Amino acid sequence: MSQTIKDDQKSVKSLSTLPSDVDSSMEGYQDSLHEQVKNNYQKDVPLDLRTVTNEAVSRQLSRIQSRLSSIHTRDGDEVLDEEATDPEKQLETVNSRAKFDRFSTKTKYICLGIASMSGFLSPLNSLAILPAIPEIADTFSTTTEVINISNAIYCIFMSLSPCLFSPCSDIYGRRPMFFICCVLYCISNILVAVSQNLAMFFIFRCASALFGTSFFSIGGHIVSDIYHPDQRGRAIAFIILGAQLGTGFGAFLGGVIVNFTSWRVILWVMMGIGAAVLAIAIFFLPETALKTKHAVIIEEMRKLEPKRKFVFVPFNPFKIMTALKYPNLSIDGFIAIATVYTMFMLQTPIREVLEPRFGLTKPLYSGLFYLSPGFGYLVGSFIGGPWADHVVKKYTKIKGRRIPEDRLRTVLIPLGIIYPVSTLIYGWTVQYEKGGMAVPIIFLFFGGVSQTCIFPASNAYCIDSMPELGGDGIASSYFSRYIAAAVASATCLRSINTIGLGWTCTIAAFILWAATACALILIYFGEKLRINALIRYGLREKDEFVEEKD
Known part of the structure; x- marks a missing residue:
């Protein structure tokens, strides 16, 4: 739990250092992340993204994050902390019982x-x-x-x-x-x-x-x-x-x-x-x-x-055969x-x-x-x-x-x-x-x-x-x-x-x-x-x- 709190705080802190020209576009995301951090503290159930990532998603995330990185690099500011944008790092663990208890x-x-x-x-x-x-x-x-x-x-x-x-x-x-x-x-x-x-x-x-x-x-x-x-x-x-x-x-x-x-x-x-x-x-x-x-x-x-x-996420329909x-x-x-x-x-x-x-x-x-x-x-x-x-x-x-x-x-x-x-x-x-x-x-x-x-x-x-x-x-x-x-x-x-x-x-x-x-x-x-x-x-x-x- 303590490690999760540190990771969330680290992610929020990295967002606060964004350059001024993207502050407004990221304001909603900051609020959302603050809310997620708050919910994580209250429920002790970090959201599990391990099962919702695949090659297509990873590629799209990489492209988006590269665009963000280029903005930050161009303005001479530090890049977002990797853990703030990597879905695998966002959520490493999940309380499985709580996941299944979401519904009555x-x-x-x-x-x-x-x-x-x-x-x-x-x-x-x-x-x-x-x-x-x-x-x-x-x-x-x-x-x-x-x-x-x-x-x-x-x-x-x-x-x-x-x-x-x-x-x-x-x-x-x-x-x-x-x-x-x-x-x-x-x-x-x-x-x-x-x-x-x-x-x-x-x-x-x-x-x-x-x-x-x-x-x-x-x-x-x-x-x-x-x-x-x-x-x-x-x-x-x-x-x-x-x-x-x-x-x-x-x-x-x-x-x-x-x-x-x-x-x-x-x-x-x-x-x-x-x-x-x-x-x-x-x-x-x-x-x-x-x-x-x-x-x-x-x-x-x-x-x-x-x-x-909406974003179209490409996928290989025959991937399940693998x-x-x-x-x-x-x-x-x-x-x-x-x-x-x-x-x-x-x-x-x-x-x-x-x-x-x-x-x-x-x-x-x-x-x-x-x-x-x-x-x-x-x-x-x-x-x-x-x-x-x-x-x-x-x-x-x-x-x-x-x-x-x-x-x-x-x-x-x-x-x-x-x-x-x-x-x-x-x-x-x-x-x-x-x-x-x-x-x-x-x-x-x-x-x-x-x-x-x-x-x-x-x-x-x-x-x-x-x-x-x-x-x-x-x-x-x-x-x-x-x-x-x-x-x-x-x-x-x-x-x-x-x-x-x-x-x-x-x-x-x-x-x-x-x-x-x-x-x-x-x-x-x-x-x-x-x-x-x-x-x-x-x-x-x-x-x-x-x-x-x-």
Whole structure:
């Protein structure tokens, strides 16, 4: 605390020595800094900029500070103290509990509820179309396989969405990006609904994927903003519940709609749901970021231009992919890839697989099968998150410190046993026509439960294990998993027609077992991999880890 006070006093003192021609332009900044210093003394919570700086921000700050330095040098006066303008020096420490206590429990629940509702949109949009694929193919005079490819392209744009909107929410804030994506999602669905040809249908379906999937990464940021790591499992599970319910009940909703009216009505319903989420967010969603990168830049720019309100911050949209160079994140990413691949491989062809198996004649009947994994997601959401948090607390007591990899112990049973066994039984019983409707219903349900027990641990690990990366960790996971979803959507029918449903499901089961091996690697060797990577890439110092263990 005493060091913080000295640093703040030093920063204020350096401002008082500015030359006369910039005194007026800096007056507002001085007042602001005095107020910040005062608040720091009262709250003992210096603002943490460690997580809101990146290369683009650093470059802009350097340019601004160089301009200030040139002014001071030209006038023969001393340059501002480096610690007064370096955001890394401004805030070296943060009282983490105070950071997460900024919002009341009620406000946190509201934020979580809105994030969960928004996560409902993109999977709902993706899966609601599935029961209507034959009707859409007839409308555009094409084949069902071509429309399935459109769903694969949809998934590709889902994977690209975090590349754009994860860094944007870091730069400009969660709230403004949430609003922008909601509006554009609604517009995209309107344009899909009125599509006059296949090209228009493809283009605006991709746009709806791009904007709709942004809520996953924005929701992950919101959770990391307001919840302490030992509470994130439940919070992540609640967000995943929204996404999984969209996945499970979207196809059922689409089946009901297309059974009684046009497939275009599905898109109008999607637009209406998006508009409802937007209206709720406008009134109830606060800005959860402690301080955005844009705010940091503006503070520096106002030293030169006091009335400046906006600065464009350039960024590399594919920077999040570099997070996969960290071995623990790439290994955890494979867990998500295996889970999502199996999910889309099973659910995309349900109508084509189960209609001939049981002699179903209407989209509504095959749509009912999607309720089975949907209820599985609902049940699993009450198990996965709390279980993951319980395991973290248990091993924290045993080891005397929190190790992020311990959270992954909860995925071993669902990932290594329940999900692959359910997939195998589903595939081979349907192929050989053994058992009645109960068999696929039961094992699609267990597959759904497994997924929502796996995702909370895997997603929370991306956030907890390397907070130095900000949102890039979870964004890179979403990028890789939806590439897998695209592959599954595009190839599932061809695989089933070529080698049969049984062998297709067997391949998926072996992929899940490979993912289980990845989880074991992280549980037993992940901490060492993570520490070595952080040191190798200069994000942490070796001495810091020695102090943590002591």
